[in-house]
Amino acid sequence: MPEPVFVRGIASVVGEATPIDSIGVLSERPESLAGLKAKGLSHYAHSHRSPAELALDACRQTMAWASVAPAEVDAVIYASMSFWDKRLYTETDIGWLMDSAGLTNAFPVGVFLPGCANLISSLRMAANLVRAEGLRNVLVVTTDQASPHDENLRVMWPDVSVLSDAAASCLVSFSSGVSDGGIGAFEVCTLLQHSAPAMWDLSADSNLAAFLMGTVKGARHTAATALERAQVPVSDVRKLLTSTYNRAVNEMMARQCGFSPDQLWLDNIPRLGHAFSADTLINLFDSASSDDPAEGEQFLLLATGHKNWGAAVLRKGLFAVPG
Missing domain, CATH: 3.40.47.10 (Thiolase/Chalcone synthase)
Incomplete structure (x- = not known):
């Protein structure tokens, strides 16, 4: 391996x-x-x-x-x-x-x-x-x-x-390293990207319903493919960490991807809204800080662009504490 x-x-x-x-x-x-x-x-x-x-x-x-x-x-x-x-x-x-x-x-x-x-x-x-x-x-x-x-x-x-x-x-x-703070190290299990160039002229302004449907379809495909490649069933994912929009959109996206409400992290919606591409890392840090995950627990980061999607399956690893 x-x-x-x-x-x-x-x-x-x-x-x-x-x-x-x-x-x-x-x-x-x-x-x-x-x-x-x-x-x-x-x-x-x-x-x-x-x-x-x-x-x-x-x-x-x-x-x-x-x-x-x-x-x-x-x-x-x-x-x-x-x-x-x-x-x-x-x-x-x-x-x-x-x-x-x-x-x-x-x-x-x-x-x-x-x-x-x-x-x-x-x-x-x-x-x-x-x-x-x-x-x-x-x-x-x-x-x-x-x-x-x-x-x-x-x-x-x-x-x-x-x-x-x-x-x-x-x-x-390659190293999980040592940690002087933060939430430690996560092993990269899978990194996946997906694009839908046919959506090039579709936007929230031109057709909001079609745009949201296309976005959810792309997210569902990306999440399913990433988990399949990592050989991780949906039920084994500790948290789904998505781009942050609003409760209705994020709950719908999670549901369409097969996740239960308790697997979805929504705490940053009230304080941040959508922090561009930083959302998923911020959500990983905040969720892990509030509920310390055990070694081996797995997370799915699901990022959504206008016509592009990305997913990362990460597994909580061990790290050494200096001293």
């Missing part, structure tokens, strides 16, 4: 908790505001810091919790879909991030096309860099900030969710 690869040092940084009532465009559409509240949303995370600035704090925490020095990181996979300012997607910001974090031996790779499924693509790339090229530690960070220039872009209309500014990060390596 191939040597196992682990995800560890999971960390996140979110903006300041802000009531959704404060979003001006929602006050002009009270029916959407009421719908969001009825489906469980209350706050979102707002930050004046750039995606790279959010990412820096998350990456520092990841390295500290994983007890990995910056010089031991061989690559940085930087995932974002925040392209409203040119500096956010050029060498400038990633260079600043790597210099500030002391990543003197790493090279950068950018991920953006899977949208809110960026994390799974990044984990897959990181795992393959470790397996195929023997890299010691690959730092993965997904980070986004909604455009401050147009409040309409903060809301997923009509009442699907509200976008939060956040970053989440982790290390991928």
Whole structure:
């Protein structure tokens, strides 16, 4: 069997908790505001810091919790879909991030096309860099900030969710390592991606019902295929950790994928809404922090983009405590 690869040092940084009532465009559409509240949303995370600035704090925490020095990181996979300012997607910001974090031996790779499924693509790339090229530690960070220039872009209309500014990060390596904090290490059982290019011109604006049906269909296929490859039955999954939208959407998605309500993690809907691609890592950290999983328990991360999906089956591993 191939040597196992682990995800560890999971960390996140979110903006300041802000009531959704404060979003001006929602006050002009009270029916959407009421719908969001009825489906469980209350706050979102707002930050004046750039995606790279959010990412820096998350990456520092990841390295500290994983007890990995910056010089031991061989690559940085930087995932974002925040392209409203040119500096956010050029060498400038990633260079600043790597210099500030002391990543003197790493090279950068950018991920953006899977949208809110960026994390799974990044984990897959990181795992393959470790397996195929023997890299010691690959730092993965997904980070986004909604455009401050147009409040309409903060809301997923009509009442699907509200976008939060956040970053989440982790290390991928052969070692489960030591832990100075956090939730420890998770073995990567399966990483899977799925795309539906025929949905290219379908959106919530053009046909909300068809868009949601297509999204759920893609999620169901992705979840089932990932679990089949990992040889993990639905009943053996401790928690389903999805992209975070609202209670109605997330409960429907879980039900369509064959999961029971107690397997679904929904606690971040009121405080965060949808934190782009960071959702699933944030949800894994928070769920594991609140209910310490035992060694061997399995989790399904299910990320949903507009036309792309990604899934990761992770198994809680052992880690050594220094000292």
